[in-house]
Amino acid sequence: MSKQAKKARPSAKRKDDLGLRLQEAEKNTNWLELNDALYDACDRAPEVLKPVLSRFFEHRQWVIRASALEIAGLLRWRQFSEQVVNHLRDHNRIVRSYALMAYYDLHGAKALPVIDEFCTDKDVRLRAEALALRYIQTADADSRERLGGILRRKNCDYHHRYAVLHAFEYYCKPRPDDKVIELFAEILPDIPKNYGLAKDINRLIAKWKQAKRNEKTGSPKGKRTAR
Numbered sequence: 488m489s490k491q492a493k494k495a496r497p498s499a500k501r502k503d504d505l506g507l508r509l510q511e512a513e514k515n516t517n518w519l520e521l522n523d524a525l526y527d528a529c530d531r532a533p534e535v536l537k538p539v540l541s542r543f544f545e546h547r548q549w550v551i552r553a554s555a556l557e558i559a560g561l562l563r564w565r566q567f568s569e570q571v572v573n574h575l576r577d578h579n580r581i582v583r584s585y586a587l588m589a590y591y592d593l594h595g596a597k598a599l600p601v602i603d604e605f606c607t608d609k610d611v612r613l614r615a616e617a618l619a620l621r622y623i624q625t626a627d628a629d630s631r632e633r634l635g636g637i638l639r640r641k642n643c644d645y646h647h648r649y650a651v652l653h654a655f656e657y658y659c660k661p662r663p664d665d666k667v668i669e670l671f672a673e674i675l676p677d678i679p680k681n682y683g684l685a686k687d688i689n690r691l692i693a694k695w696k697q698a699k700r701n702e703k704t705g706s707p708k709g710k711r712t713a714r
Contacts, residue, residue, distance in 0.1 A: 506535050518548040525551070529558045537564065544570040552577065553585040560585075560592030568593055575601065580610050584650060587613065591620050599624060606630070611637060612647045619654040623663075631666060638674050648674065649684050652691065662695035 505528045512521035525543065528536040536558065543555035544567070556574055559567040571593060574586035587605055591598045602624070605617035618634040621627060638648055652671065655663045662668070671688050678685040 505532050509535070509539065518546075518551055522550055522554050525554050525558060529561065533562055540564070540567065541570065544574065549577075549579040549582050552579070553582045556582065556585040556589045560589030563592060565593050580613060583610075584613055584616055587616060587620070588654070591624075596624055606633070611644065612650055615647050616650050616654060619651045620658075622667075623654065623658045626664070631670070635670050638670065639677075641677060643674075643677075645679070645682050645684055648678070649687070652684070652688060656691055661698040661701075665699075668692060668695050668699075 505524070508524045509521070509528060512518075512524050525536065540555055540558065543551050546552050546555070552574065556571060558564075559571060571586050571589045574582055575590065577583050577586060587602070590601055599621065602617050602620050605613050606621060608614045608617065615634060615637045618630050618637070622630040622634060634651065637643060638651060655667055659667070672692055675685065675688050675692075678688065
């Protein structure tokens with residue numbers, strides 16, 4: 488085994504430390520520390536997390552439930568499909584949003600029937616996110632127009648726009664198509680400057696335009712970034 492491979496593989500002690508950190512955070516009911524520990528284990532030693540993740544799907548804090556769902560999707564752990572499906576009807580709308588993304592992560596194009604249900608959801612954030620996922624999967628112009636109708640509203644909630652931006656950033660590598668970039672450039676003047684969203688949109692538009700220039704010139708696209 489190369490030195491690089493040895494360095495990349497977490498040591499037994501590190502695994503034990505991560506497992507202990509999860510236990511201590513859960514025991515002390517410190518959900519902020521627990522949330523950090525979950526993502527740390529996801530990044531550094533997923534095998535420590537897999538045997539215990541199921542109990543976090545039912546945690547009383549919605550943030551922990553959402554994180555467990557995101558991790559199941561990120562790591563493509565299909566053994567947790569049932570929990571993901573159950574949380575598509577969670578009482579917290581943000582948890583439902585994370586469940587929808589995880590469901591798409593696990594099932595890809597086969598998730599479209601469920602995504603279509605959410606495209607008419609009464610919750611605007613969920614509807615916008617579902618339309619974004621549908622467009623990402625199908626490039627359907629109607630989905631993009633319906634999504635644009637939501638994002639162009641003057642009173643469109645900051646969180647709705649951010650959730651959609653996040654979906655395009657994560658799933659469209661190295662960039663979404665020109666119509667999506669134009670849509671975000673169009674709504675940018677309506678974004679309140681006291682939120683970080685305007686800065687994030689500017690950053691991504693610049694990144695996406697650079698990716699387009701790279702496509703034309705054949706320049707390297709650079710490293711892919713994780714979610």
